[in-house]
Amino acid sequence: MTRAIRSELLKIRTTNTWWLMGLGMVLFTGLALLINGLNAHFELQPQTIDDDAPAEIREEMIREENERYSEVHSAAGIAKIAANMYTSGQFFGVLFIMILGGLIVTNEYFHQTATATFLTIPHRTKVIVAKLFAAVVLGFGGWLLTTVINLATTAAVFNYEHISMSLDRWDVHRTILLNLAAFAVWAILGVALGTLIRSQIGTVVTGCVVYLIGLAAAEVVFGLVHAYLIKEDWVITAEVIVPSIASMIMVTPGEMYPHAAPQWVGAAVLIGYALVAGVIGTLITRRRDIS
Amino acid sequence: MIIFLLPRRTEGGWTYTSTVGVALHRDGRPNMSDGQIVVDGLVKHYRQVRAVDGLRFVVRSGKVTGFLGPNGAGKTTTLRMILNLVRPTAGMATIGGVRYPDLRDPIHTVGAVLEASSAHRGRTARNHLRVISTAAGLPASRADEVLELVGLAPAARRKFKGYSLGMRQRLGIATAMLGDPTTLILDEPANGLDPEGIRWMRNFLKGLAAEGKTVFVSSHLLSEMELLADEVIIIAAGRLVTQGPMEQIIKSSTAQTTVRVRTPQADTLTLSLKELGGSVTAGDTGALLVTGLEPPAVGAAALRAGVELHELVAEQPDLEQVFLQLTEGKAVIR
Numbered sequence: 010m011t012r013a014i015r016s017e018l019l020k021i022r023t024t025n026t027w028w029l030m031g032l033g034m035v036l037f038t039g040l041a042l043l044i045n046g047l048n049a050h051f052e053l054q055p056q057t058i059d060d061d062a063p064a065e066i067r068e069e070m071i072r073e074e075n076e077r078y079s080e081v082h083s084a085a086g087i088a089k090i091a092a093n094m095y096t097s098g099q100f101f102g103v104l105f106i107m108i109l110g111g112l113i114v115t116n117e118y119f120h121q122t123a124t125a126t127f128l129t130i131p132h133r134t135k136v137i138v139a140k141l142f143a144a145v146v147l148g149f150g151g152w153l154l155t156t157v158i159n160l161a162t163t164a165a166v167f168n169y170e171h172i173s174m175s176l177d178r179w180d181v182h183r184t185i186l187l188n189l190a191a192f193a194v195w196a197i198l199g200v201a202l203g204t205l206i207r208s209q210i211g212t213v214v215t216g217c218v219v220y221l222i223g224l225a226a227a228e229v230v231f232g233l234v235h236a237y238l239i240k241e242d243w244v245i246t247a248e249v250i251v252p253s254i255a256s257m258i259m260v261t262p263g264e265m266y267p268h269a270a271p272q273w274v275g276a277a278v279l280i281g282y283a284l285v286a287g288v289i290g291t292l293i294t295r296r297r298d299i300s
Numbered sequence: 301m302i303i304f305l306l307p308r309r310t311e312g313g314w315t316y317t318s319t320v321g322v323a324l325h326r327d328g329r330p331n332m333s334d335g336q337i338v339v340d341g342l343v344k345h346y347r348q349v350r351a352v353d354g355l356r357f358v359v360r361s362g363k364v365t366g367f368l369g370p371n372g373a374g375k376t377t378t379l380r381m382i383l384n385l386v387r388p389t390a391g392m393a394t395i396g397g398v399r400y401p402d403l404r405d406p407i408h409t410v411g412a413v414l415e416a417s418s419a420h421r422g423r424t425a426r427n428h429l430r431v432i433s434t435a436a437g438l439p440a441s442r443a444d445e446v447l448e449l450v451g452l453a454p455a456a457r458r459k460f461k462g463y464s465l466g467m468r469q470r471l472g473i474a475t476a477m478l479g480d481p482t483t484l485i486l487d488e489p490a491n492g493l494d495p496e497g498i499r500w501m502r503n504f505l506k507g508l509a510a511e512g513k514t515v516f517v518s519s520h521l522l523s524e525m526e527l528l529a530d531e532v533i534i535i536a537a538g539r540l541v542t543q544g545p546m547e548q549i550i551k552s553s554t555a556q557t558t559v560r561v562r563t564p565q566a567d568t569l570t571l572s573l574k575e576l577g578g579s580v581t582a583g584d585t586g587a588l589l590v591t592g593l594e595p596p597a598v599g600a601a602a603l604r605a606g607v608e609l610h611e612l613v614a615e616q617p618d619l620e621q622v623f624l625q626l627t628e629g630k631a632v633i634r
């Protein structure tokens with residue numbers, strides 16, 4: 010098994026795809042850091058209250074602003090900002106990793122290397138398990154890369170803002186670890202998708218559609234169902250069955266939106282998808298004619 | 301005698317097929333260690349075609365065996381079934397008595413060069429071989445050795461996309477040789493090779509057979525096979541047509557030996573040859589083509605008739621003719 014995994018990792022290392030994707034990830038992470046950093050900066054500033062406002066409203070506004078300010082500057086408030094900074098670039102990073110996971114499989118058919126691979130390791134389940142491992146390693150790499158960039162940048166930003174990096178807090182650790190989970194699970198989903206679809210373009214397009222458009226489409230569909238058909242809150246909770254929503258629920262501390270499913274349900278749904286798709290994909294691959 | 305009852309999944313459910321154990325081949329040789337290929341009732345149905353329809357044959361070691369058939373005969377499908385890449389509808393194949401997926405060290409036992417087998421365009425030849433060596437637990441140095449063996453060492457660090465067809469075929473052979481296997485299976489290896497490449501391939505494969513390896517080569521290029529193969533297996537439309545040693549196949553065919561004679565007294569000779577039961581037709585540039593008589597009989601007839609001979613040549617039917625004759629009517633491209 011270790012041979013199979015080492016071979017899969019060597020396959021990844023000996024082509025350009027991995028570092029092109031890595032470069033893309035770095036760019037998107039930088040962009041996300043810029044936005045998140047600016048957000049943090051303005052959130053941390055005291056807001057000036059309009060002088061022209063009538064006295065009683067003005068008083069109310071000042072009270073609210075003071076409340077907001079002290080909440081943002083509390084240990085928990087700063088931890089929240091820190092956690093957000095540490096997971097910058099997650100949205101596109103995870104997408105890239107899923108595509109890479111898919112390519113690990115579809116490359117074999119696209120470049121007709123499946124023959125050599127299955128001649129060397131005739132037990133196809135072994136090959137797929139090795140690919141899953143390699144994908145998880147890639148996911149870990151993507152997470153490590155973005156997290157290191159995020160930590161370094163956040164250190165500079167927070168030093169400038171004179172606030173704590175909050176690296177001693179469990180809720181911050183948890184968010185960083187859940188980010189890793191997202192990278193790993195989507196890498197696995199990518200491999201599973203590749204085994205199911207086999208076509209290079211088909212896998213990339215399906216992956217992107219599920220990940221990007223699935224999110225918006227699900228919100229519209231579930232919103233309409235809730236508004237006109239079943240006016241119950243569980244409909245909104247059920248949005249978690251959409252993979253990209255499950256992923257966001259999993260990584261968002263607390264309730265992502267009113268009536269959202271708990272975090273662990275998001276994780277369970279994603280793992281469920283990865284398992285089902287992986288098992289079906291493996292069964293198909295075992296029976297498939299390679300020609 | 302060992303007879304196995306093998307439960308096998310077919311379209312209609314489970315059936316039991318008796319399979320004669322590997323211990324009893326006609327010549328009674330033990331075949332556990334050598335890499336001979338046994339194809340036992342292989343069948344492959346695709347939706348519309350019976351690509352392979354009950355093939356049964358043995359490929360022996362120490363020889364080059366040619367696997368011949370017109371396009372669409374089912375050669376590629378058969379080779380891929382032997383290698384567990386295509387699932388047979390029925391039947392099975394073993395190499396050295398073991399099914400491919402049950403081989404402990406597949407690429408140490410069998411090396412294969414197949415069509416529709418390639419390398420990643422962006423990967424160098426050396427890295428392509430290292431990927432496979434790693435999966436097989438071979439040292440990376442093995443990649444350099446096989447590149448040297450097929451003469452690709454100078455291009456080892458170039459990307460596959462820049463490789464010519466001939467270089468790709470050589471890389472295919474390098475891949476097959478990684479595990480120094482006892483059995484080699486090649487699907488149309490001469491495709492795309494220039495005459496020099498074909499000569500190189502021929503000598504290479506003959507050398508391997510001389511070392512005692514089993515070499516099984518498919519082709520539709522008959523002229524090439526005639527120079528390469530010791531044995532031939534001919535199929536058409538997924539079925540076995542004939543098999544045996546090359547010369548025997550050519551001799552046993554009903555395609556007759558033609559004797560070409562040239563003489564200034566053509567009429568006299570024609571007359572005496574016809575008396576002996578030969579049939580004579582006029583060939584090009586005044587030669588006579590005689591069938592139904594062996595060359596000595598033609599020579600003797602000329603002596604008796606007192607005719608002067610300028611040429612007497614026996615033309616053996618070549619594999620091409622034999623092949624066309626054997627597969628006639630079955631060779632329609634499917």
Ligand SMILES: Nc1ncnc2c1ncn2[C@@H]1O[C@H](COP(=O)(O)OP(=O)(O)O)[C@@H](O)[C@H]1O
Binds near residue numbers: 349369375377
């Ligand atoms: N994957 C496939 N699906 C459907 N038909 C196929 C497939 N592969 C091969 N065939 C058909 O099976 C027959 C045998 O093909 P093949 O084994 O490639 O022949 P050969 O290698 O002798 O030219 C052909 O009629 C071909 O069209």
Ligand SMILES: [Mg+2]
Binds near residue numbers: 375376
């Ligand atoms: Mg073919």
